[in-house]
Amino acid sequence: MSILAANEEYDFNSLKELLEVTDGNLASNLKTLEKEEYIVVEKSFVERKPNTRYKRTAKGLKAFENHLAALENLIKQQYK
Amino acid sequence: MEQKDLYKELGQIRSLMEKSSKFVSISGLSGVLMGCYALVGTLLGYYIIYQPQSAVLLGGNNLERSQVLLIIALTILFLSLVTGFVMARRKARKNKQSIWNMTSKSLLFTVSIPLLAGGFVSALFFIQGYYQLVAAMLLIFYGLALTAGSIYTFAEVKALGIIEICLGLIVLAFPDKGLLLWGLGFGVLHIIYGFIVYKKYES
Numbered sequence: 001m002s003i004l005a006a007n008e009e010y011d012f013n014s015l016k017e018l019l020e021v022t023d024g025n026l027a028s029n030l031k032t033l034e035k036e037e038y039i040v041v042e043k044s045f046v047e048r049k050p051n052t053r054y055k056r057t058a059k060g061l062k063a064f065e066n067h068l069a070a071l072e073n074l075i076k077q078q079y080k
Numbered sequence: 081m082e083q084k085d086l087y088k089e090l091g092q093i094r095s096l097m098e099k100s101s102k103f104v105s106i107s108g109l110s111g112v113l114m115g116c117y118a119l120v121g122t123l124l125g126y127y128i129i130y131q132p133q134s135a136v137l138l139g140g141n142n143l144e145r146s147q148v149l150l151i152i153a154l155t156i157l158f159l160s161l162v163t164g165f166v167m168a169r170r171k172a173r174k175n176k177q178s179i180w181n182m183t184s185k186s187l188l189f190t191v192s193i194p195l196l197a198g199g200f201v202s203a204l205f206f207i208q209g210y211y212q213l214v215a216a217m218l219l220i221f222y223g224l225a226l227t228a229g230s231i232y233t234f235a236e237v238k239a240l241g242i243i244e245i246c247l248g249l250i251v252l253a254f255p256d257k258g259l260l261l262w263g264l265g266f267g268v269l270h271i272i273y274g275f276i277v278y279k280k281y282e283s
Contacts, residue, residue, distance in 0.1 A: 006097035007182060014181045018100055071090055078083055 001064045004039060004056040012052045030054065038063055103183040103233045105175065107167035108282055111274020114160040115267050121156045122263030125149055129259060146211060156266075171282075187232035194225035215258035219248030219265045234281070240273045 003010055003018060016026050033039045038060030042053045056064070128145050172179040198221020205213045226241030247265040251258050 002093045002096040003100040006101045010100065010182050014100075017178065017181070018096065068093070071086060074086055075083075078086075 001033070001038065001056070001060060001067075004054060005061060005064045009042070009053045009055045012054070015054070033060070036060075036063075101183060101232065103181075103187050104281065105168045105172035105177060105179055105184075106233055106277070107164070107171045108274045108276070108278030108280075110164045110167040111270045111277060113163050113167075113274075115270030115272075115274060117156045117159050117163075118266035118270065119263060119268070121152050122259060122267055124152050125259050125262075128152075146206070150206065183232055187229050190232065191225045191229035194221050194228060197221060198225070212255040212258055213252075215262045216248045216251035216255075219244050219251060219262065221248075222265075223248060234277055236273060236277060236280075240269060243269060 003015060012026070012030075015030075016023065019026065021029075030039065030041075034041060036059075037057055039054050039056055042055065044051050044053075128148055169179050198217055201221065202214050202217045205211075205217060223241045223244030223246075226237050226244060228241075230238035230241060244265050247261050247269075251261045254261075
């Protein structure tokens with residue numbers, strides 16, 4: 001979600017390269033995010049090769065922001 | 081959550097957001113080289129414009145001075161593009177990153193629109209004989225391209241872009257200083273910025 005929050009869209013191979021995970025690992029995590037409706041998938045063909053791109057949804061972005069806020073709160077608590 | 085895990089997670093989030101959206105394979109040294117090409121071209125241009133007798137040696141008497149300048153400018157452009165591309169590819173390979181990814185494609189697209197527009201504007205002004213406007217247009221549109229593209233790469237590029245735009249505007253105000261400011265903008269500034277980027281990110 002970090003990557004999709006920082007970019008409008010990102011393709012499967014670029015995600016794999018950045019996250020340094022296997023095809024299967026990435027695919028299953030993406031499926032989970034898609035089921036939660038945090039991301040949407042767009043498939044197309046680029047020069048006859050399949051090209052799969054992912055975009056965050058508004059719901060996904062909100063969930064990510066909430067996560068960051070939660071982490072921030074935890075840090076604030078530790079300084080009380 | 082333990083404190084060090086907290087900071088680790090935040091660090092990972094920030095690193096991923098940064099790494100995924102910035103193209104960092106641009107080689108600072110290629111900027112220095114481009115600046116050198118431009119300085120050589122400026123020197124040649126100086127002789128052609130201000131000491132036309134020596135221009136005869138370069139272009140032969142049949143070629144118009146402006147055409148010789150055009151050929152020199154296009155050669156500099158070509159050499160710069162090739163140098164930049166080759167060195168970026170080498171830097172990407174060294175960091176085990178690919179040179180073609182979402183970020184580099186976005187960068188290329190964002191940068192090419194002002195560059196193409198500027199190229200056409202400059203070409204049209206050149207054909208119609210408004211030679212004094214050409215240097216200004218080149219600087220301004222190049223600066224616009226850099227400023228726009230800077231969101232996809234080093235932050236320093238934005239400052240360079242703004243300075244180039246300012247130089248272009250100064251040329252419009254002082255048209256006889258066109259060659260000097262062109263040499264400054266494409267030559268000296270590239271050497272300085274290329275070196276800054278090299279020092280900051282590659283050593």
